[in-house]
Amino acid sequence: MSDLLIARSLFGTTMGFHIIFATIGVGLPLMMLTAELLYQKTKDHDYVIMAKRWTKAFAVLLGVGIPTGTIAGTQLSLLWPGFMEVIGKVMALPFQIEIYAFFIEALFMSIYVYAAERIPPWMRISSLVLVAFGAFASAVLITNVHAFEGTPQGFRIVDGEIVDVDPWAAFFNPSFIVTAGHVALSAYTTGAFVVASVAAFKMLRTPFGTRVYNFHKKALMLSLIAGGIFSFLTALNGHESAQYLHEYQPEKLAAAEGLFETQSYAPLAIGGFTDRETQRVKWGIKIPWALSFLAGNSFDTVVVGLNDFPEEEWPPLFVHTLFNAMVGIGSLLIFLSLTAFVWNKFLKKEHFPRFLMWAFVASGPLAVLGIEFGWVFACTGRQPWTIYRVLSTADSVTTAENLGILFILFALVYVVLGVAVVFVMLYYFKKNTVIEDINRAEQKNVPLYGSNT
16 A cells, blocks of 8 residues: 555544544434423423433543544644645634534533533523534534535635635635535434434334333434434435535546536436446446436536546546445435334334334444445545645645554554443443333432433
C-alpha cells in the first residue's frame, strides 16, 4: 500500500468507527425526547422507562463517541496538513461553533440524567430539547466541512496564496443545507431503527402477552413509526442531493450511475457493477429516462457522462455499488415501516410473524450499514479531490512515512473499544432489567433515573 492509501485507510477506519456512535448519538436523543413527551401527555410509565433506558445507552455511546471524535480531529491535523491549512484559513468557523454545541449537549444531558426526578416536567422536556439540539448542531456543523469540500466557496487562491476569505460565504456554501439535512434525517432514521432492532429482539425472547412483551411492543411501534417518517424524508432529501450532484459534481453522479456517455433521457441503473472496459453496468436493471428526471425533474435533462472528464479525475467506479446499497437499504426500511403500520393498525393483528420480527431485528444493523455506505460513497465519490477542483488528496496528505504500524494499532484500539461497549451495555441492562424499572416507576418515592446499579 502507498503512504497515501494507508493514510486514507487509517482516517477512513477512524471515521467509519466514530460515525456509528456519532450517528446514533444524534438519533437517540430525539427518541428520548419523543418518549418523554408521550409520558408527559399520557402518564404511561412505559414511556418514561423507555426514556430512562435509552438515556443510559446514550451515555455509554457518548463515552466512546467523544474520544473517537477527538482521535479523528487529531488525525485530520497530522495526516492531512495540506487540507487543514485551507480549512484553518477559510472554514474554521464550524469547528469553533461546534464546541459550544457540544457543551450544550453535555450540560443538559447531565441535568436530565442527574436531576430528572427533581425538576418539573417542562424542565425535563427543555433539557432533552437542548440535548437533541446540541447533538443535531454538532453533526450539522461538522458535516458543513464535508459540504464545503464538495462545493468550496468564500475564498480565492492567487499564486498559491489564499486571499479574499469570506468565512460566512464558505459556511453557507451551496450544498450546506442539502447535505446537513441528509445527515440529520438519516441519523434520526438510524436512531429509530436501532431502537426497533433491540425491541424486536427482546420481543422474540419474551413470552407473548406479558407485561415486558407489551413494553417492548410499544417501543417497537414507536420506533418504527418514527423510523418510517424519517426514512421517507431522507429519500426525498436524497432526490435533492442527486440534483445538487448534477449541478456541482457531475462526474460523481455519473460514477454513481455508471453513466459514461452524456445524454438526455438517461436511464437509472439499479444493481449490477460498473465495467470500465465495456463502459456499461453489467447485470443491472435500467429504468428508462429515470436518471434524467432524478437529476433535473425532466425526462429530457442532459446528464453529463464520465467520458466528458479526464479519466484520472474519475471517481472509483465501485461507488455505483455503494450508492445502490445505500438506496436499497433506505427503501427496505421504508417498506418495513409501512408493513408494520398496516399489519398493526389496519389488519389489527396482535403479533407479527416471526420472519417479519427478524427483519425488524436486522433493520438496526442495516441502517448503520446504510450510513457507512453513504459516507464512503460521499467521500470516495469526491476523489481524487479533497476539496473539489481546488486541492487534490495527494497534495493534502502528510509527507510522513511508515504509517502502517499506526493503522494496525488504531484498528486494534477500535476492536477493543467496540468489544468494551458491547460488554458494558449487556452488563448494565442485565443488571437493570425492564421489569425492575417497571416496578420502580409504579412505586411512589422510589427513584427511577437514580437507579444505577
